[in-house]
Amino acid sequence: MTIRARLSHDTASVALGGKAVARALREAGVEIVPVGSRGMFWLEPFLEVQTASGWRAFGPVAATDVPGILEAVRVAGTHPLSPGRIEDHPFLEAQMRLTFARCGSVDPASLQDYETAGGLAGLKRAIEIGPKAIREEILASGLRGRGGAGFPAGIKWNGAAEAPGDVKYVVCNADEGDSGTYADRMLMEGDPFLLIEGMAIAAVATGSTRGFIYIRSEYPLAIAAMRRAIAVAEDTGLLGASILGSAFAFDLEVRVGAGSYVCGEETALLESIEGRRGQVRAKPPLPVHAGLFGKPTVINNVLTFAAAPTVLTQGAGFYRDLGVGRSRGTMPIQLAGDIKHGGLFETPFGVTLGELVNDIGGGTASGRPIRAVQVGGPLGAYFPPSLFDTPFDYEAFTAKGGLIGHGGIVVFNDTVDMAHQARFAMEFCAVESCGKCTPCRIGSVRGTETIDRLLKGPDKAAQMALLRDLCDTMKSGSLCALGGFVPYPVLSAIDHFPEDFVAR
Amino acid sequence: MSSAVNMAGSAWSEDRARAAIAPHAAAPGGLLPALHALQAEFGFVPKPAIALLAHAFNLSRAEVFGVASFYHDFRLDGPAGRHVLKLCRAEACQAVGAERVAAAAHATLKLGWSETSSDGAWTLEPIYCLGLCASGPSAMLDGEPVGRLDEVKLAELIAQAAP
Ligand SMILES: Cc1cc2nc3c(=O)[nH]c(=O)nc-3n(C[C@H](O)[C@H](O)[C@H](O)COP(=O)(O)O)c2cc1C
Ligand code: SF4
Ligand code: FES
Numbered sequence: 048m049t050i051r052a053r054l055s056h057d058t059a060s061v062a063l064g065g066k067a068v069a070r071a072l073r074e075a076g077v078e079i080v081p082v083g084s085r086g087m088f089w090l091e092p093f094l095e096v097q098t099a100s101g102w103r104a105f106g107p108v109a110a111t112d113v114p115g116i117l118e119a120v121r122v123a124g125t126h127p128l129s130p131g132r133i134e135d136h137p138f139l140e141a142q143m144r145l146t147f148a149r150c151g152s153v154d155p156a157s158l159q160d161y162e163t164a165g166g167l168a169g170l171k172r173a174i175e176i177g178p179k180a181i182r183e184e185i186l187a188s189g190l191r192g193r194g195g196a197g198f199p200a201g202i203k204w205n206g207a208a209e210a211p212g213d214v215k216y217v218v219c220n221a222d223e224g225d226s227g228t229y230a231d232r233m234l235m236e237g238d239p240f241l242l243i244e245g246m247a248i249a250a251v252a253t254g255s256t257r258g259f260i261y262i263r264s265e266y267p268l269a270i271a272a273m274r275r276a277i278a279v280a281e282d283t284g285l286l287g288a289s290i291l292g293s294a295f296a297f298d299l300e301v302r303v304g305a306g307s308y309v310c311g312e313e314t315a316l317l318e319s320i321e322g323r324r325g326q327v328r329a330k331p332p333l334p335v336h337a338g339l340f341g342k343p344t345v346i347n348n349v350l351t352f353a354a355a356p357t358v359l360t361q362g363a364g365f366y367r368d369l370g371v372g373r374s375r376g377t378m379p380i381q382l383a384g385d386i387k388h389g390g391l392f393e394t395p396f397g398v399t400l401g402e403l404v405n406d407i408g409g410g411t412a413s414g415r416p417i418r419a420v421q422v423g424g425p426l427g428a429y430f431p432p433s434l435f436d437t438p439f440d441y442e443a444f445t446a447k448g449g450l451i452g453h454g455g456i457v458v459f460n461d462t463v464d465m466a467h468q469a470r471f472a473m474e475f476c477a478v479e480s481c482g483k484c485t486p487c488r489i490g491s492v493r494g495t496e497t498i499d500r501l502l503k504g505p506d507k508a509a510q511m512a513l514l515r516d517l518c519d520t521m522k523s524g525s526l527c528a529l530g531g532f533v534p535y536p537v538l539s540a541i542d543h544f545p546e547d548f549v550a551r
Numbered sequence: 552m553s554s555a556v557n558m559a560g561s562a563w564s565e566d567r568a569r570a571a572i573a574p575h576a577a578a579p580g581g582l583l584p585a586l587h588a589l590q591a592e593f594g595f596v597p598k599p600a601i602a603l604l605a606h607a608f609n610l611s612r613a614e615v616f617g618v619a620s621f622y623h624d625f626r627l628d629g630p631a632g633r634h635v636l637k638l639c640r641a642e643a644c645q646a647v648g649a650e651r652v653a654a655a656a657h658a659t660l661k662l663g664w665s666e667t668s669s670d671g672a673w674t675l676e677p678i679y680c681l682g683l684c685a686s687g688p689s690a691m692l693d694g695e696p697v698g699r700l701d702e703v704k705l706a707e708l709i710a711q712a713a714p
Contacts, residue, residue, distance in 0.1 A: 059686050062698035088685035226641035229682035264587075264624055265681050267694065302580070303587060305622035308679060322582030322608070324621040340579060382685065384646035389685030412647070421642055425679075457643045457684070468642070475641075475679065 050077045050117065051097040055151065057084035057236050058268045059229075065092040067110040075117055083237015085151035086391030087138055090130060093151075096120045104133040141407065143369070144393045145357045145377050146350060147230075150237035155272055158279050161240040167291070169356025173248045174293045181252040182208060185355060187363035189375030194220055194311075194348030195423070195452045195528075197374075197441045200355075203345055206335035207253040210343035217249045217258040217297075218320070218339055218346040221273075222304055222311035224263065225424025227455030230379040230391055231349035235262070235269040238353075239276035240285075243299060245352030247290055248359060250297040253345050258297060261316050263304040273301050308425075308479035312527050313346045315481060326481045327527040348453070350379060371397035374440040384420075384457035385411045394439075401435030404458055415460035419544065421468075423452025425475050426532035428539035429459075429468065448539060450532070465544035470498045472536035476529060487530025490521045494537070501548065511541075511548070567592055568600045576607040582618055586625055594630030632667045632674035634712050636660070637691040638700075640677045643684035648701065652688045655702040659709055672714060 054060070054069055072079055077096075085093060090106030098120055105116050105128045112128060119126035130136055144150075153160040161167070173181045186201025207215060219242065223231040235242060246258050262270050277299050280286040288296045302320050304310050310319045314328035317339050338344025354376060358366045366376045374396035380403060382389050387409035404410070404420060411417055419429045428449035430437070437447050444451050459468075476491035494517055501510035518534035525531035541548055561567070571588040575581035585604060589596050596619055605612045619625045638653050662668060662675040683689035686698035692708055 058681070058696050059683055059698060062681075062683050062689065062696035063686060091686065223682060224680060226680045227643040227684045228680075229684055232682035265678065265691075268696075269682075302583070304624075305583060305587070306624035306678075307622050319583065320580050322580040322618065324618050326621075383643040383687070384684070386685070425642060455643075455684070457646055459646045463646070468645075471642070471645070479679075 050120070051080065052077050053080045053082045053095040053097075053102070053152070055084045055091060055093045056081035056268075057091065058232060058266070059084060059088050060092040061268065063091050063107065064109060068092045068094065068108050068113065071110040071113040075113060077117070080154050081156075082152065083150045083155055084233055084391075085133065085139065086147065086233060087136070088389045089387070095133065098123070101132070103129060104131070105129050138388060138390065138392070138407070142393050143377050143395055145361075146234065146241070146353045146379055147238070147391060147393050149241070150233060153238065155237055155239055156275055156279065158240055158276075158283055158285065161238070165360070166240055166356075167244060167285070169359035170244045170247050170251075170285075170291060172359045173251050174291060174295060178208060178252050178254060181248060181359065184363045185252070185358055188358040188366040189363075189370070189373070190351065190354055190358060190366065191374070191441070192348055193350035193354070193378070193453065195225075195450075197451070200347060200351050203335055203347070204249060204252050206333065207255070207343045207345045210336050212343050214257075214340075214342045215253055215255040216339040216342055216344040217246050217253065217255045218317065218344055219246055219258065219260040219352055220311060220313060220316055220346055220348050221260050221262040221266075221269070222316060223266070223349070223453065224308040224311045225427075225453050225455050227383040227421065227457035228381050228424060228453045229383075230381050230454065232266050232269050233391055234349055234353055235266070236272045239272050240280070241353045241356060242273070242349055243276060243280050243285065245355040246299060247286070247295075247297050248355045249345055249347065249352060251290075251295045253343075255345065256296045256298065258299045259302050259320055259339070260299065261302050261304060261310070261320055263310075264306055270301060270303060277301065308475075309481045309527075309529055312481075312529065315527075316346070317344065324481070326483045327529075329526060350453075369395040371395075371438060371440050372442055374442070378439065378451075378454050380439065381453075381455045382408045382458070383455060385413050385415070385417075385460045386458045387412045396440050397438050399435060400430065400437045400439065400456070401432070403439065403456060404435065408456075408458065411458060411460050413460050415462065417458055418461040418463050419459045419465065419468075419540075421457045421459070421536065422455070423450040424455055425472060426450070426528060426535055427452050427455075428535040429465065429543060430539070431543045448535070448542075450535065465540040465547040466498065466502055469537045469540040469548075470495060472533055472540075473498060476533040480529060481527075484524070484526040484530065486521045486524035487526070487533075490517055490525075490530060491533065493517060494521070494533075498537075507549070514541075561593060563593065563597050563599065565599065565603070568597070568603055572600075572603060572607050582608050582610075582615070583622075586619055586622075590625060595626035595628070598627075629667075632671050634672060634693055635674045635676065635691075636709075637676045637678040637681075639679070639681055639683070639687065639689040641680040641684075643680070644687035644689055647687045649688040652690075652700050652702060652705055655705055659706065673709075
């Protein structure tokens, strides 16, 4: 009898030798179902082999491990690479997976798998209850945009629905440029139909008939997975003139970015889809009133759309009852950098930063003490361990001078040079600035130079004052959050780690 | 019109450039997909293609050049080397030693960022995050993702690549 196995085909698995493992399995006559990742990246490449008593997990697997694993499966013996029944793994058990419920266990190319595992129920209900009721449900759920700004999704959808115009668009921001974040990529590679379903719900809710997914070019596997899923969806009537046989029409297209961080900013992204330089637009008008090609447009992050089916199937109340304060529902948190158990951890808001980094992440992989963590990507603040009691909650992070952003946490050990990190933030801003406004375009270059002078001495106090003044100008004078937020990493590094800024 | 043979792509041909542009010319916002298609065909966006794009999209050449030059992906000066190594320089990879790997790459390939070796074998490029942040330091070699990179693994990759 042929042995069946699920092998992660996630970018991370491929990057760690997954293709060689696949080859070895095929040579051994094993039938492979390529799946997404469970998000436990220390176990990638991750393999599950079907046995009479269920699936047996192994990881991290190298091609040379394959014969031993197959032998262990054959004789039902133990194996050193087996983490046990994967559903019982403490890292998975401690999570509440709503958005990532299926990721890693379904074949991302199979709509049938998706539906069997509970997919499409949200869209079916959405079609049943109609546009206004969907929007009420999303608004009542408290769902906020997961891309960074945390704007209530329901308000955005209402804005687009109520805007006049017979052509409207739904745009998915899959530009995911933040360092330390990969949830969008994981979802698109592991459960692409969930994003399609979420966008279709948004289309029905707002009266849109056409959608775009803007994916960064750095994500070739995600692009391929989305395109494949869209083709299946078109063939089966999930997309097209009559979605799931309803009176609603929705078409979807992937557009590929071209290596620009600022194109993740929503108006720059729209410019980019329109075929222009990715320069930020002044607001107003808001995209919901005049967005893509001047038409009312809903633009949301991958995870925001992907949360919508859960809200529709489980109900607004269920979702709203999770979380703390004004941060409702679950957040897919991404642990990265020098961390033992790097991976995706989906949990209701409210868990503390320290719990995430130490208890769930297991501390550093290097074994060295943690010195700083950067939360929220390159524009997020650096927090020292003294702030580890901060709960994961939009407002709580703002109160401590930080931001959650897209939920990425990057751990640095005690060898980090915080002056170097501050300088890098300014330099990154200079490289990626769209150039539209002076504080960011010029300020980021001057900021880099000022940090260089500050570190050389001798007029340290004067340079420090200049740098703070410059950060002030960038914060209040920039048109978008690239120039406006770069003071967060810079000033947090100075304020929490002043000892790294003495002249050398 | 240049007739030089490009290492990473094929030689300039107006017909093939037109064929690459055509499927995108009528699409709203088709300029970016058209630029991607040209780069896939020739390994870069050759200068004569700018005029073709301007015509196809009813734009000025300056506008087309402005778009192409805005994006880090588009190569305007010529094709990349036969092997393109993109190393992640972003924070999560820095936290696990990306700068040491980068220093080793500079030393081994004798290339700075965005440089191509004179024999056309290698191009070294910076990249800011590949979404592999939990398994860094990360890289992309000829379009294939690579994780948990260190100096030893880097040396192996370079040695194993065809000349
Ligand atoms: C410089 C910059 C980069 C951004 N990058 C992203 C990104 O990669 N993905 C994303 O969803 N939002 C990004 N944003 C936020 C978007 O502008 C926007 O708030 C978001 O797409 C709205 O979707 P949401 O409400 O679902 O979060 C970025 C913002 C700025 C200023
Ligand atoms: S802050 Fe920077 S990226 Fe944003 S609009 Fe101004 S120049 Fe462009
Ligand atoms: S920071 Fe290097 S892959 Fe994300």
